[in-house]
Amino acid sequence: MANYAVQSMSALPFGALIGGPLNAAIEAQATAALSTVNFIQAIGFTESGEGTAKTNEVRNVTFNYSSGGEQKALTVPILTIVPIPFIRIETMDIDFTAKMTESIVDRSSTNVGVSASASANWGFAKAKMSVSVSVNKSKESRYNTEMNMNIKVRAVQDEMPAGLARVLDFLEKTILESKPTDPTT
Numbered sequence: 001m002a003n004y005a006v007q008s009m010s011a012l013p014f015g016a017l018i019g020g021p022l023n024a025a026i027e028a029q030a031t032a033a034l035s036t037v038n039f040i041q042a043i044g045f046t047e048s049g050e051g052t053a054k055t056n057e058v059r060n061v062t063f064n065y066s067s068g069g070e071q072k073a074l075t076v077p078i079l080t081i082v083p084i085p086f087i088r089i090e091t092m093d094i095d096f097t098a099k100m101t102e103s104i105v106d107r108s109s110t111n112v113g114v115s116a117s118a119s120a121n122w123g124f125a126k127a128k129m130s131v132s133v134s135v136n137k138s139k140e141s142r143y144n145t146e147m148n149m150n151i152k153v154r155a156v157q158d159e160m161p162a163g164l165a166r167v168l169d170f171l172e173k174t175i176l177e178s179k180p181t182d183p184t185t
Contacts, residue, residue: 018094021151025092032087032155040164044079058171064180073180077171088158095150 045056061081063074160168 017096021094025089025153029089036085039085040079043082071180073178075176077174080168080171084160086158086160087155089153090156091154093152
């Protein structure tokens, strides 16, 4: 029969212990990707139109400045000037340590004690006898279990996906320098 430590170790759900953190990392990666999509939609575009005619238009920011004594305006798509979050998990280390010890102390002792005493009286015959037997047996078991799990995750800013890089290149071509419009006219 296998001892307690071996039985306990074989009963550990290693699939869950290792697979759980890996699944959590995959879910975190998916959440990060969705956050990037939401960021691009919220920051980079404005919605216009109504009903089925809704469209997303690129959100621009206009900078007014003076160059050579002339007032100018620079209109830039906002996605080309803000950092877009692309977080990815670069490394993930799972360290699992299980220490199980078993100690069984078997204490058995048998004490048999016999005592006899006799007394006699000649006038009236009296006899007294005393017998004492004692048996002591004890068994003691101790089990110690210690488990440690350390998970280290390192996330980094990832490179921009190629498709988005092409979109941003296209948006950079739409940067427009012009004379500012006079709000008083």
